[in-house]
Amino acid sequence: MNIANLKLAFRVLARRKVFTAISLVGITLTLVVLMVATAILDNIFAAGKPESNLDRMLFVTVVGRYSKDMSQTSQPGYGFLQKTIRDLPGAERYAYFTQLQTAVIYSGAQRIETQMKRVMPSYWQILDFHFIEGAPFTAADDAADRPVAVITDALRDKVLGPGPAVGRTINLGGQKYRIAGVVSRVPITRMSAYAEVWVPIGAVTAELQRATIGEYNGLVLAHSRDDFPALKREFNTRVANYTTADDRPGMETRSGLDTAFEALARPMLNNPANTDAGLVLRTIFVTLALIFMTLPALNLVTLNLSRILERAPEIGVRKAFGAPKRTLIAQFVTENVILTLLGGALGFIFTIIALAALNHTSFIPEAQFNVNARVFGYGMLIAIFFGVFSGFYPAWKMARLNPVNALRGGAL
Amino acid sequence: MITLNNIDKVYRTERVETLALQNINLDIADGEFVSIMGPSGCGKSTLLNLIGLLDKPTKGKLLLDGTHINGAGDRSLAKMRNEKLGFVFQSFHLVPDLTVLDNVEIPLLYRKIAAGERKKLALAALDRVGLSSRVHHFPTQLSGGQQQRVAIARAIVGKPRIVLADEPTGNLDSAMGDEIMGILQELNEKDGTTVVMVTHDDRFAQQTGRTIRLFDGRQVA
Ligand SMILES: Nc1ncnc2c1ncn2[C@@H]1O[C@H](COP(=O)(O)OP(=O)(O)O)[C@@H](O)[C@H]1O
Numbered sequence: 001m002n003i004a005n006l007k008l009a010f011r012v013l014a015r016r017k018v019f020t021a022i023s024l025v026g027i028t029l030t031l032v033v034l035m036v037a038t039a040i041l042d043n044i045f046a047a048g049k050p051e052s053n054l055d056r057m058l059f060v061t062v063v064g065r066y067s068k069d070m071s072q073t074s075q076p077g078y079g080f081l082q083k084t085i086r087d088l089p090g091a092e093r094y095a096y097f098t099q100l101q102t103a104v105i106y107s108g109a110q111r112i113e114t115q116m117k118r119v120m121p122s123y124w125q126i127l128d129f130h131f132i133e134g135a136p137f138t139a140a141d142d143a144a145d146r147p148v149a150v151i152t153d154a155l156r157d158k159v160l161g162p163g164p165a166v167g168r169t170i171n172l173g174g175q176k177y178r179i180a181g182v183v184s185r186v187p188i189t190r191m192s193a194y195a196e197v198w199v200p201i202g203a204v205t206a207e208l209q210r211a212t213i214g215e216y217n218g219l220v221l222a223h224s225r226d227d228f229p230a231l232k233r234e235f236n237t238r239v240a241n242y243t244t245a246d247d248r249p250g251m252e253t254r255s256g257l258d259t260a261f262e263a264l265a266r267p268m269l270n271n272p273a274n275t276d277a278g279l280v281l282r283t284i285f286v287t288l289a290l291i292f293m294t295l296p297a298l299n300l301v302t303l304n305l306s307r308i309l310e311r312a313p314e315i316g317v318r319k320a321f322g323a324p325k326r327t328l329i330a331q332f333v334t335e336n337v338i339l340t341l342l343g344g345a346l347g348f349i350f351t352i353i354a355l356a357a358l359n360h361t362s363f364i365p366e367a368q369f370n371v372n373a374r375v376f377g378y379g380m381l382i383a384i385f386f387g388v389f390s391g392f393y394p395a396w397k398m399a400r401l402n403p404v405n406a407l408r409g410g411a412l
Numbered sequence: 413m414i415t416l417n418n419i420d421k422v423y424r425t426e427r428v429e430t431l432a433l434q435n436i437n438l439d440i441a442d443g444e445f446v447s448i449m450g451p452s453g454c455g456k457s458t459l460l461n462l463i464g465l466l467d468k469p470t471k472g473k474l475l476l477d478g479t480h481i482n483g484a485g486d487r488s489l490a491k492m493r494n495e496k497l498g499f500v501f502q503s504f505h506l507v508p509d510l511t512v513l514d515n516v517e518i519p520l521l522y523r524k525i526a527a528g529e530r531k532k533l534a535l536a537a538l539d540r541v542g543l544s545s546r547v548h549h550f551p552t553q554l555s556g557g558q559q560q561r562v563a564i565a566r567a568i569v570g571k572p573r574i575v576l577a578d579e580p581t582g583n584l585d586s587a588m589g590d591e592i593m594g595i596l597q598e599l600n601e602k603d604g605t606t607v608v609m610v611t612h613d614d615r616f617a618q619q620t621g622r623t624i625r626l627f628d629g630r631q632v633a
């Protein structure tokens with residue numbers, strides 16, 4: 001890509017205003033959709049408060065039980081996690097937490113439905129919630145089975161009104177809980193963190209201790225990503241050796257210690273033992289993006305092809321003065337990439353607007369989508385890819401023009 | 413410098429086959445100024461395009477500066493066009509999106525030359541054709557004669573040994589035509605550049621060293 005090519009590209013775009021405008025509309029729309037999707041994925045899978053350590057976190061979210069005559073997949077039970085992720089050698093911390101449960105708060109005559117998680121005390125050390133007031137409940141609270149809760153500021157405002165809340169009580173499902181701390185509300189895209197109220201797991205019954213399946217998720221914090229393979233290997237060994245008293249002969253248990261991305265892939269692919277789940281899901285995402293891009297790309301290809309005739313004399317001249325095919329292809333692909341990058345920049349602006357709209361409507365409750373430099377970077381990469389993808393064929397076609405016909409402004 | 417042996421050129425379209433050139437034998441020496449004449453449709457442009465490596469002969473041998481061009485690939489043809497040849501067309505063929513200066517720089521874009529040096533060479537070429545004061549204009553802002561002078565600057569900026577001109581004065585009035593002819597003559601006399609020019613004008617043909625006459629695809633003189 002040289003300066004002369006860039007200068008020419010801008011001049012051509014400025015002179016062919018109708019073509020530029022029509023192309024930009026299509027490119028921008030396409031890229032907005034892809035960038036919004038990228039921003040959403042980024043908000044789920046890239047580290048960010050309170051999942052600042054997401055890059056070092058591994059999850060157990062599915063257990064499968066298989067024998068000759070039955071198969072069953074479900075969320076892990078407390079007992080299964082006890083036997084598989086407690087004190088994994090080399091891990092920094094571990095915690096269990098329940099999936100989201102709907103709980104009801106009674107406040108005077110009011111009945112407020114709220115989203116609750118039961119969590120181990122170590123949960124608060126793996127995730128970095130922003131405490132506005134108070135502190136997390138502790139191991140001592142847990143051991144003594146005290147009814148304590150952490151709530152979000154949004155829930156506090158709804159139930160108790162603004163103002164200090166620590167030490168006050170709320171009636172949660174008919175039981176009084178003392179408020180230990182208040183945290184800033186959490187985006188729903190932070191899967192392991194999101195809830196409105198958090199309480200201790202409470203008394204662990206013998207039944208809970210035995211449970212292979214249940215309503216829990218396991219969370220392991222590694223010292224670094226480099227430890228992932230060793231942790232997964234140890235986890236898999238423990239799963240392979242996992243048995244319970246009521247196991248029938250031939251019963252097999254499968255599960256995985258997954259990154260956030262792999263954890264999403266595993267149930268979608270309905271295969272708890274597939275260790276390449278992340279790769280498969282990534283492939284699916286990329287394929288979807290490609291399919292989505294194809295129609296607008298074809299549209300741009302058509303526009304570009306119809307423009308070839310207009311520019312045939314220029315191609316003839318360049319060939320007559322020694323432009324090799326490759327150089328011409330590079331020139332026209334560069335022009336197309338600059339067009340799609342312009343579309344990308346416009347698309348980014350519209351993406352910010354679209355996400356702000358998503359956050360302000362209740363289309364996705366508790367959404368707090370935002371964009372950052374990384375999303376911008378991905379957006380521009382997508383734009384460049386789109387430019388090459390839609391520019392190459394017309395460029396190749398142009399570069400193949402016979403110079404004599406091209407100079408006469410002739411046909412392809 | 414340029415040698416054609418038993419050259420045939422056949423154009424095939426869906427319906428018709430045109431024998432545009434038939435058994436052409438030609439030897440043009442280094443430093444010659446040759447004109448090509450003949451009625452419209454007799455194959456003059458076809459001949460010039462073959463010499464200029466813009467098209468390939470259907471039959472026969474073509475040597476340019478001692479190099480066989482039969483079977484040469486895109487890259488080596490492009491390189492030869494870039495280094496050895498300069499074209500001037502009847503309808504100028506300046507790129508409308510580019511300024512005069514950028515148009516003249518085109519042949520240099522396909523060589524390894526720094527931007528500053530490119531500009532210097534292009535300005536020098538424009539100076540030779542007397543257009544130093546118009547370098548930032550666009551082609552549409554110039555008269556026909558001026559456009560053709562830009563085209564000549566573009567043809568000579570890379571200092572090619574051969575300049576091919578296809579009716580360079582065909583779209584110009586006679587005063588402008590004289591100007592263009594003068595520039596080509598100077599190029600031939602001072603620089604020793606080989607010039608091959610298609611023309612309809614006997615006056616100009618007489619000023620060249622030799623005239624090749626075509627009729628119906630055949631060489632008649
Ligand atoms: N690209 C082409 N396809 C088919 N026929 C062509 C093509 N170019 C030229 N011809 C034919 O070849 C003959 C010679 O054309 P040309 O070399 O352009 O003649 P001139 O330049 O002497 O007027 C004409 O009959 C013309 O119609």
Ligand SMILES: [Mg+2]
Binds near residue numbers: 456457458
């Ligand atoms: Mg002609």
